[in-house]
Amino acid sequence: MTDALVARLRSALGEAAVVDDPDVLDSHRHDHATFSPAGVPRVLARPTSTTEVAEVLRAAGSFGVPVVTQGARTGLSGAANAIDGCLLLSTARMNRILEISVEDQVAVVQPGVVNADLSRAVLEKDLFYPPDPSSWEMSTIGGNIATNAGGLCCVKYGVTSDFVRAVEVVLASGEIVRTGRRAAKGVAGYDLTRLIVGSEGTLGVVTEATLALRPAPEAALTAAATFRSIEDGIAAAAAVMASGLRPSLLEFLDQPTLRAIQDYRDMGLPGDVGSMLLAQSDRGPRAAEDVARIAAICAEHGAIEVAEASDVEESRMLLEARRLVNSALEPLGTTLIDDVSVPRSQLVALLRGIAEIGAKYQVLICxxxxxxxxxxxxxxxxxxxxxxxxxxxxxxxxAVMELGLRLGGTITGEHGIGTLKAGWLETELGPVGLELHRRIKQAFDPDNLLNPGKVLQAF
Structure with missing residues (x-):
């Protein structure tokens, strides 16, 4: 049966687009998540168009073979991991920017476009695509849509779903549907676009996306403030957000993380402070004033030192430290990256609780x-x-996820559920909410062939 599937795929896509070499398949088995199971796939298909994706799904459906869609596999929840005997559908070759419209302020892209490539392309037209996950130099728009990715700029601009106006989706049946619209406004019918965003490949395969753009931001400046304690850093961050300022970035690093980054790459970071805040304003001529106000707020809340970048290059160097976090922590041992999000009023309780959890279980938690x-x-x-x-x-x-829920938060703010957190979904949603999810899944994918076992453990 599987040989017949491979033959059918090669007939539809061509020899080069269908791979069953065991070594190649092994290299595509999993994403960046740890402790997420990865099975042995049967075949890898690399379509280049919506029509070819539809052919792949029809072929898989006729043989009852599950399909796992993959982009750059930079995810952190196991959503792109293979399951035994599955067909891997890679969107890596669907990497064209189809249109950038200055008049409508939208970009139309295929799912394999790398986030940073899109950002640079629209910037050439004085436009801006804000979602910027730490993996933006590698992760693709399709993967960002699948997980509703966020990033460093979320505090001002929002997450991926805030910028997806429309998607073209191939359903498990091979049918093609377009959801949403190019226009800035439109409320006809249920919001299927928002439903697809964040569904992690369990409802359909996104083959094209229309993304809203913003005017290019003005030049940005950054400030870095160090504090004696976690509590002082959190209090300063809360004061910044309550001040009426809207920083384009506000990031937090605790002492273990700072030490790991400095050990990984000498960036002159202090290892003897309790925490650090990184804040940025992208308001051009007003950025220096914003940064000065942020620095003053930090000083009022006990900052040991505040460094204000004098130009864009200094700002870039400060932000590089934040983007190095995951790489810097890897040499310390196996890492399990959590992704809890809580109301800002609960951040001190979250950080204190995390410290207690680390002590209780005798593990390092950065x-x-x-x-x-x-x-x-x-x-x-x-x-x-x-x-x-x-x-x-x-x-x-x-325990960290349980703490986040207890504080009125969520088990994932931007990484998704995948397999890593599937067992926790009912805890957050409740039985009725979970059952609604199952009914939606059945409506889109009645045979449970699209990324089965991801998000929802049982169909």
């Missing part, structure tokens, strides 16, 4: 995050070769 919108990334670090440490690490990971 906590960088997007403090401006309450989305933190507590990262549990432990020795995977030590079974006892691994068990404690997994328990700590769950």
């Amino acid at each position: 906590c960088p995050g997007h403090v401006g919108d309450g989305n933190m990334h507590p990262t549990v670090v432990f020795d995977r070769n030590d079974p006892a440490a691994e068990e404690r690490g997994l328990e700590a990971f769950g």
Whole structure:
């Protein structure tokens, strides 16, 4: 049966677009998540058009073969991981920017376009695509849509769903549907576009997206402030957000994270402070005034030192430290990256609770995050070769999610559910909410062939 499937795919897509070499398949089995199971796929298809994607899904459906859609596989929840015997559908070759309209302020793109490539392309026309996950130099728009990715600029501009106006989607049946519209406004019918965004490939395969753009921001400046404690840093961040200022970025780094970054790459970061805030204003001539006000607020809340960037290059160097976090933590051991988001009023309670969890389970928990919108990334670090440490690490990971929910938050602010957090979804949604999710899944994918086991554990 599977040989017949491969033959049919090659007939529809061509020899080069269909791969069943075991070594190639093995390299495509998983994303960047740890402790998420990855099976052995049967075949990899690399379509280049919506029509070819439809052919792939019709072929898979006729043989009852599950389909796992993949982009750059930079995800952190296991959503792109293979399952045994599946067909991997890679959108990497669907990487064209089809249109950039200055008049409508939209871009029309295929899902394989890399986030940073789109950002640079629209900037050439004095436009701006704000969502910028830390993986923006590698992650694709399709993957960003699948997980409703956020990034450093969310505090001012919002997440991916705030910029997706319309999508073209291939359903499990091979049917093609367009949701949403190019226009800035439109409320006809249910908002299927918002439903597709964040669905992690379980409802359909996005083959084209119409994205809203903004005018290019003015030159940005950045400030970095250090504090003796976590509490002082959080209090300063809350004061910045309550001041009427709207920073384009407000990031938090705790002491273990600062030390890890400095050990990974010498950036002159202090290792003897409790926390650091990174704040940015992108208001051009007014940015210096904004940064000065932010610096003053930080000083009022006990900042040890505040460094104000004098130009764009200094600002870029300060932000580079934040983007290095995941790479810097990897040498410390196995990392489980959490993704809890809570109301800003609960951030101190969250950070204190995380410290207590680390002490209870005897694991290191580093906590960088997007403090401006309450989305933190507590990262549990432990020795995977030590079974006892691994068990404690997994328990700590769950305890952090439980804490986030108890504080009125969510188990994921931007990474998605995948398989890593599927067991926690009912805890957040409740049984009625989970059942509604199952009914929606059945309406889109009655045979449960699209990324089965992701998001929803049981169909």
